[in-house]
Amino acid sequence: MHNDNGSDSPQVAEASSTLSAKMRRGDLFAEKCPSRDVLKHVTSRWGVLILVALLGGTHRFSDLRRKTVGVSERMLAQTLKWLEGDGFVARKAYPVVPPHVEYSLTPLGREVGLKVQALADWIEGNLPQIMAAQPAPEK
Amino acid sequence: MHNDNGSDSPQVAEASSTLSAKMRRGDLFAEKCPSRDVLKHVTSRWGVLILVALLGGTHRFSDLRRKTVGVSERMLAQTLKWLEGDGFVARKAYPVVPPHVEYSLTPLGREVGLKVQALADWIEGNLPQIMAAQPAPEK
């Protein structure tokens, strides 16, 4: 996908020069910016559900699996890894014999979780209006 | 995908009985709820960009195409249709000879747009912290 990013235009702001105060965030329209990936993780099919579920407290892997109806183990593990990698989810594994792992939100995770939930809530709340706008629900 | 939705559990709340006050919104954990699709459209790869772009005012098709660097005509048209179908974008076509179409946000669209932008902004603003959390940026 030929992203002719010709000159080395900064995607995320030089992380060690003028950082602190201004911190230019080159996202949205900059394809290579890592924040795009973060957004992807957070708004992924199961990411939203997991974040919201965890807003309700610590959960074990299988608890999440049961609560998030329809998710496969593969995707649950994958999504949790993404969120963990982004620093939103904290994983605590107990070295007991039948595996026991607990997942919870980090302070940062709680923040995004709330934002995501806010968006989801807005959509839910305005669904009737949205549906009313168009009789033919384009798939 | 055997969604054993056994009994007819409401996905979106009966839109004409206990509506007004309570309005049960059966989203998030209800796979069949249309709000899932809306979320998908809104958080899609180009949906976010388009909404943000339109927050800046009315745009023509090719204006959007140029502004949203990297989008293909196909996807731009597709995403605009989704958003139009959801009642977020208003399409106005002038019956002139070289096609002239203008896209803008509806009041509803402006609201979601702001929510989406809020999430995106949060992520952008906290990217340094997010990146700092994990040295290995899981793809």
Next chain:
DNA sequence: GTAAGTACGCACATAAAGGTAAGTACCCAT
């Protein structure tokens, strides 16, 4: 008159996301 721009639609192809099934290592209840 030849090229380019406009706003798409259509068909084909690939990439990415997601699902399915099975395996692992070990424990507890029956």
Next chain:
DNA sequence: ATGGGTACTTACCTTTATGTGCGTACTTAC
């Protein structure tokens, strides 16, 4: 000792999303 639960991983396959390129109908610019 057989089955089920726990927390995953890996290999394989399907679905969905997105990209590429071409065609249109007509006009203005060169």
